[in-house]
Amino acid sequence: MTAPVIAMENVGIAFNAQVRIGAPRFWALEDVSLTLNRGERLGVIGRNGAGKSTLLRTLAGIIEPDRGRITRAPVTCQLLSLAVGFMLHLSGRDNAVLSGLLLGLRRREIEKRLPAIHEFSELGDFFEQPISTYSTGMLARLGFSVAMQVEPEVLLIDEVLSVGDADFAKKSGAALRARIHGGTTVVFVSHSDAQIREVCDRALWIEHGRSVMQGDVDDVLRAYHARAPQTAAA
């Protein structure tokens, strides 16, 4: 077996609770260990506040651990983020470029992908209009179309598998599933057992910022629900 793409050993992350002198810190992650292998699709389950989103942002390299160790192979690793850095008074096209740059693409890479973004978003002439004129659905379409143009080797997903109204939800869901099952390494956070079963081939359960169990999806889900029978399966 090859070396893992990312390995976390006893990682802890502390946030400042308030901006004030001597304000206490709280540990969003206490002690999380995981290994992620190339091509693997890891599902993360846990209750609200267990630290799932913090874990994803740590994997993405946005947050650095306060204790423990994280080692990563030289891979690109991105959180699927919609509408990052969008500015209301700019056109859809300018926002696509800006967002793409923030997500780590080079200018010429985005320029090359603009026709695809334009087409996938189905915005037509609105693509050249300021996004302040967009409906919520149009914004979601643009945000998703841009986000999909970033093709990291490790894709991190926080709950969202599709966006927009019924039609676009189907289209965006299909595009994202195609990406997920196209050999990309994926970490997927969800509250839904059904989605975890559909997307993932392995699961990690975290509780109060600690990794409790890692392994086969069904085993982990069974143990998770055995501990907390009141948690409804979605």
Added chain:
Amino acid sequence: MRLHYLELILFSTYAELRAERARSYLGVLWWIIEPAMNMAVYYLVFAIVLKTSQPDYIPFLLIGLTLWQWFKSCVSHGGYAIWQSLPLVRQVKVPVQVFPSVQVLADTVKFVFILALLLLILWGYGYAPNWAYLALVPVLLVELVFAAAIAYLFAAALPFLPDLRFVIEQVLQVTMFMSGVVFALDVVPVAWRGVFMLNPIAVLIDAGRGILMHGLWPNWSALGVVALISLALYAFASGLIAHLTPRYVKLPA
């Protein structure tokens, strides 16, 4: 990697200016009108009401205000930049120094328009272009580095001390009066004059006036000292931001 950040800074600057233009009815015209109104107020107070009797007071005042307002807007906009970008910093991995840099660049673009207007006015008053104009390049570059350095310092600290917001404007106000923007430093008692000339902005404005009004080359040793101070501050402030970067994302929303 580096080139990527340069592209990000340049495009964000374009986006910032473009959005600002779209936010108002008169758009780009405000880049000129706002500083012009500001100058008019100072002119009214100091030249008309207080009857400042200094010769050449109008060009003296306009040059001082032009160079000062550039510095001031860089510091006040740049100083807020990281604090205002915290939501973005939590979402993507991006070097935070980008944010104050964008503000400083955007204000520099606007400054170029005002500088052009200033030159037209000066020529209209009979202060002809001269060879010393060449020295504007180093003077303006040093001011840019100094403004960026101070903007970075405030930007670095503000997320941890949001209270600084209440201080920045006051500090800028005091600094303005200590920079000889509206009155010549000659009126300052001799004992204080040395202290005033330690202020880099005072040195830069003085050099600017010498060049534009009298065709004088700047005092190179004073400019050299200011350049060194500015570069040292710039390096320190950049290092500070890099050092603090892991901590911004851990601040409360």
